[in-house]
Amino acid sequence: MSTRVPLPYTPKVLELFRNPKNLGKMENPDAAAQAGSPACGDVISLYLRIARGDRVEVIEDAKFESYGCAANVAAASMLTEMIKGKTLREAWEVEWQEVAEALGGLPPVKRHCSILAVGALRRAIRAYYEHRDRKPDWLPEELTMAEKQALEEEELIERMYGGRLGRG
Amino acid sequence: MTSDVRRLLEAHGRAEREVYMDNENSGQVPPEVVEAMLPYFNQVGYGHPSITNRPGWEAFEVVQETAEAVARTIGADPEDVHFTHSGTEANNLAILGVARANRSRGRKIVVSAVEHLSVILPAESLEDAGFKVVRAPVDEEGFVDQDVLAELVDRETVLVSVQTVNHEIGTIQRVRGLSEVVRDKNADVIFHTDACDAYGRVRIDADAMGVDMITLSSHKILGPKGVGVLYVADGVRVEPVLRGALSSQPLWPGVENVPAMAGFKRAIELAFEDFDGANGRVSGLRDRLMDSILDRVPDALLNGPRGEERVSDNLNVSFLHVEGEALTVELSMRGVYVSSGSACTSRILEPSHVMLAIGRRYEEAHGSILFRLTRYHTRDDVDYVARQVPEAVERLRRISPLGKG
Numbered sequence: 001m002s003t004r005v006p007l008p009y010t011p012k013v014l015e016l017f018r019n020p021k022n023l024g025k026m027e028n029p030d031a032a033a034q035a036g037s038p039a040c041g042d043v044i045s046l047y048l049r050i051a052r053g054d055r056v057e058v059i060e061d062a063k064f065e066s067y068g069c070a071a072n073v074a075a076a077s078m079l080t081e082m083i084k085g086k087t088l089r090e091a092w093e094v095e096w097q098e099v100a101e102a103l104g105g106l107p108p109v110k111r112h113c114s115i116l117a118v119g120a121l122r123r124a125i126r127a128y129y130e131h132r133d134r135k136p137d138w139l140p141e142e143l144t145m146a147e148k149q150a151l152e153e154e155e156l157i158e159r160m161y162g163g164r165l166g167r168g
Numbered sequence: 169m170t171s172d173v174r175r176l177l178e179a180h181g182r183a184e185r186e187v188y189m190d191n192e193n194s195g196q197v198p199p200e201v202v203e204a205m206l207p208y209f210n211q212v213g214y215g216h217p218s219i220t221n222r223p224g225w226e227a228f229e230v231v232q233e234t235a236e237a238v239a240r241t242i243g244a245d246p247e248d249v250h251f252t253h254s255g256t257e258a259n260n261l262a263i264l265g266v267a268r269a270n271r272s273r274g275r276k277i278v279v280s281a282v283e284h285l286s287v288i289l290p291a292e293s294l295e296d297a298g299f300k301v302v303r304a305p306v307d308e309e310g311f312v313d314q315d316v317l318a319e320l321v322d323r324e325t326v327l328v329s330v331q332t333v334n335h336e337i338g339t340i341q342r343v344r345g346l347s348e349v350v351r352d353k354n355a356d357v358i359f360h361t362d363a364c365d366a367y368g369r370v371r372i373d374a375d376a377m378g379v380d381m382i383t384l385s386s387h388k389i390l391g392p393k394g395v396g397v398l399y400v401a402d403g404v405r406v407e408p409v410l411r412g413a414l415s416s417q418p419l420w421p422g423v424e425n426v427p428a429m430a431g432f433k434r435a436i437e438l439a440f441e442d443f444d445g446a447n448g449r450v451s452g453l454r455d456r457l458m459d460s461i462l463d464r465v466p467d468a469l470l471n472g473p474r475g476e477e478r479v480s481d482n483l484n485v486s487f488l489h490v491e492g493e494a495l496t497v498e499l500s501m502r503g504v505y506v507s508s509g510s511a512c513t514s515r516i517l518e519p520s521h522v523m524l525a526i527g528r529r530y531e532e533a534h535g536s537i538l539f540r541l542t543r544y545h546t547r548d549d550v551d552y553v554a555r556q557v558p559e560a561v562e563r564l565r566r567i568s569p570l571g572k573g
Contacts, residue, residue: 011179065569
């Protein structure tokens with residue numbers, strides 16, 4: 001039985017924390033979303049610039065902001081790199097495991113960082129289509145696991161806080 | 169094959185200048201302390217302190233002299249000084265040992281809400297055995313109020329545990345007043361104080377403080393890791409928690425860590441030889457660091473009290489809109505070594521219970537950073553940290569979506 005707590009970080013996480021790619025807020029993004037909560041200790045904001053081609057939308061640029069641990073910053077940075085140049089449909093298919101893997105394998109205690117990043121991306125993609133009042137067939141009605149997890153984290157902390165959660 | 173840790177360290181690199189201020193969690197042992205330990209690995213006293221041969225007796229001499237050194241500095245009898253292998257073990261012994269030995273007298277335990285987890289968790293583990301555990305609340309600076317504590321103590325109460333100094337925010341509790349009101353309510357209560365973060369910085373005296381049990385730890389006064397102390401006043405019944413073979417410590421089996429005790433004894437001598445002078449200098453440096461950080465960094469909150477009721481070497485600040493673990497890593501890459509009360513750091517995804525007990529909101533707790541200085545720090549060290557912290561916070565605030573209006 002192995003019960004020792006593994007290292008929280010990988011060299012790749014440190015590298016991206018030190019030099020994050022695609023950092024910063026985007027002016028007038030075509031889609032944007034946020035996931036997580038300050039009370040939980042992690043928030044990812046994602047901004048997408050989308051080029052509309054012939055019946056496909058391609059992510060031309062992606063940027064992020066992150067409040068959270070070094071793995072949170074690295075996961076958001078890695079995700080933006082992974083989705084640039086992808087169609088929205090391709091980007092929708094990116095799973096949190098791929099993000100965790102690209103970071104050199106995140107230990108269990110840090111996996112929620114990659115789940116949160118994917119949750120933010122899927123929210124942004126939904127927001128993009130909702131804003132345009134259309135829904136492609138490949139976009140599921142039901143929330144996916146990553147979206148649910150982001151929502152759960154946000155709701156959980158609100159329950160834990162009760163009346164103490166400041167809204168400001 | 170290169171291990172994961174080695175690769176991580178290589179990716180981290182080493183800053184040109186390093187200042188270690190995580191002395192709360194552990195730290196560098198001064199050379200004269202290491203020197204005091206070395207003979208006991210293989211020259212003298214390498215035997216078992218309970219065995220009847222010369223190296224054993226040499227080892228026993230170390231145990232005895234260390235007990236005497238401890239006793240002198242806490243106003244106790246050396247016979248009442250019991251060694252464990254850590255402060256955590258001593259706290260577990262205090263809580264579990266007293267509860268089990270005195271259960272016929274009552275089943276209520278009162279601990280302050282800001283105790284170290286090595287007090288709170290053993291206490292709460294007794295709930296399965298029918299004990300009622302109450303956490304005494306604290307005010308926003310971490311103080312337990314006398315009247316509030318007295319209110320919680322009743323005829324059923326066997327044990328009250330309130331630390332002398334808080335390990336995160338440096339609050340010096342008014343232990344004497346607390347033990348008095350507790351005894352007024354119930355003269356039979358056993359009063360324990362975890363003094364790990366007070367020892368060497370605040371004067372400890374068992375009688376003057378009116379306490380029955382005191383926990384101390386070697387590595388909190390720049391001694392080596394591996395020695396804890398539980399002082400137990402004569403007449404207090406404590407049941408052993410661990411069972412094992414012979415030891416000169418009836419309350420805690422396992423061969424004594426004799427080299428570490430020799431180091432602990434030297435660390436005690438060093439801590440007490442210029443007690444007031446050294447603590448005065450440390451608190452001066454701490455104030456310089458505190459003022460500098462609070463002046464230079466907007467949206468920074470001091471956690472814990474100011475002035476005489478804060479221990480000399482502690483500084484704890486919450487930096488809003490940044491997460492503490494990220495800040496410890498950012499500072500680490502800049503050669504500044506500190507720790508955080510954030511949820512991430514705890515690895516159970518709950519922020520520090522101390523921060524929550526003093527009324528900090530979750531996001532304020534997540535951004536808390538603990539600095540603990542020692543008498544070896546210089547003004548240059550403090551000024552280096554005071555320059556790095558604002559830059560590190562500023563960089564993480566640029567990354568963060570929070571606090572931007």
